[in-house]
Amino acid sequence: MARGKKRRTVSKAKRKGKKSAKAQKPIELYYWPTPNGFKISIMLEECGLPYVMKPVNISKGEQFNPDFLKVSPNNRMPAIIDPQGPGGRSISIFESGAILQYLGRKTGKFYPSDERARVEVDQWLFWQMGGVGPMAGQVHHFKNYAVETLTYAINRYVNEVNRLYGVMNIRLKDRPFIAGKYSIADMALVGWVNGWERQGQDINEFPNLKRWLDTMKARPAVQRGMTLGLELRKGIDMKDPNVQAVLFNQRARAG
Numbered sequence: 405m406a407r408g409k410k411r412r413t414v415s416k417a418k419r420k421g422k423k424s425a426k427a428q429k430p431i432e433l434y435y436w437p438t439p440n441g442f443k444i445s446i447m448l449e450e451c452g453l454p455y456v457m458k459p460v461n462i463s464k465g466e467q468f469n470p471d472f473l474k475v476s477p478n479n480r481m482p483a484i485i486d487p488q489g490p491g492g493r494s495i496s497i498f499e500s501g502a503i504l505q506y507l508g509r510k511t512g513k514f515y516p517s518d519e520r521a522r523v524e525v526d527q528w529l530f531w532q533m534g535g536v537g538p539m540a541g542q543v544h545h546f547k548n549y550a551v552e553t554l555t556y557a558i559n560r561y562v563n564e565v566n567r568l569y570g571v572m573n574i575r576l577k578d579r580p581f582i583a584g585k586y587s588i589a590d591m592a593l594v595g596w597v598n599g600w601e602r603q604g605q606d607i608n609e610f611p612n613l614k615r616w617l618d619t620m621k622a623r624p625a626v627q628r629g630m631t632l633g634l635e636l637r638k639g640i641d642m643k644d645p646n647v648q649a650v651l652f653n654q655r656a657r658a659g
């Protein structure tokens with residue numbers, strides 16, 4: 405067929421380099437049902453993006469599979485592969501904050517393009533990444549998983565999480581969501597704050613935070629995101645020595 409004729413039959417969407425929704429390959433979500441995983445399942449659900457969940461059973465060491473390490477060299481989930489990345493080419497991303505920002509830019513949703521509004525979101529997103537996540541993670545470790553009871557370590561992290569909850573509670577006094585409007589920063593936080601009891605906290609001491617948590621959990625996409633793959637975790641005992649040998653006291657590996 406002559407070139408010119410062929411061109412005339414090409415749809416408008418194709419001429420623009422867009423694939424029809426039907427032809428779009430789903431985003432691959434490398435995932436395990438934990439607060440860090442929920443951040444991305446919530447965002448994908450909120451955006452209505454087609455995705456396929458690829459479980460990474462971290463209690464069995466699947467985060468060390470060579471194929472997964474190519475995507476996530478830090479041997480941590482979540483990670484994604486977007487077959488329709490920039491320029492129409494596939495892209496892989498690790499680190500939940502980077503994934504949230506990418507999906508926000510890709511869809512134009514829950515991540516404002518206005519610079520002032522974006523800075524608001526970024527501050528609270530990074531505050532979650534560097535504060536709430538790691539500190540609450542340490543509480544989970546020392547309070548719920550460690551085989552020894554180390555009172556000093558438990559108190560240190562329970563108190564730090566308490567301080568962070570206090571910051572969030574003040575912040576939410578006069579705005580519905582952490583950066584004003586609902587954003588990826590809220591999605592990053594909800595899975596962690598939802599575990600307040602296991603973190604030695606009482607949510608009732610933080611009324612604004614409690615109101616925010618209730619609002620978040622009433623969103624159907626948040627519910628879907630935070631229940632994705634929960635069945636996979638059933639029967640896994642974090643105190644099982646085999647599980648602990650995989651997850652705890654990891655050291656540098658040969659390159």
Ligand SMILES: N[C@@H](CCC(=O)N[C@@H](CS)C(=O)NCC(=O)O)C(=O)O
Pocket residue numbers: 438439440441462467479480481482498499500501650651
């Ligand atoms: N900073 C990372 C943290 C991710 C992370 O800690 N993921 C944990 C599960 S919640 C994991 O994959 N752990 C595997 C391991 O410890 O080997 C992010 O935000 O993506």
